Amino acid sequence: MTVWFVIAVPLVIMFFALIMERVESRLKNAAVREDEVEEFLEQAQPNEVRALYGHGIGRALELFRLRRVGGRAAKLRPRRVRS
Structure with missing residues (x-):
């Protein structure tokens, strides 16, 4: 169970960071x-x-x-x- 947690948390953080980068780039253009x-x-x-x-x-x-x-x-x- 701990192994899955150790693998899943960094992946979730990485995907969240990628999504936020796209949102930020769109906001920069509209700002x-x-x-x-x-x-x-x-x-x-x-x-x-x-x-x-x-x-x-x-x-x-x-x-x-x-x-x-x-x-x-x-x-x-x-x-x-x-x-």
Whole structure:
């Protein structure tokens, strides 16, 4: 009985470590970088803060990125002059 215990415990620990490594690699890809959060907290608008409160950091950063990209695109795009 002890022999099976001695063999089984290291195997279980090894498989658990392999599974946790896969979980960690997926979380690294989905994680938010620290500099993104700092920039968001410094420049967030009220609707983005509401999204942070209501839906979490993922949705709030999505709105923040859309605003930043939209702002850059508006700067690059020439404005039409109405006659």
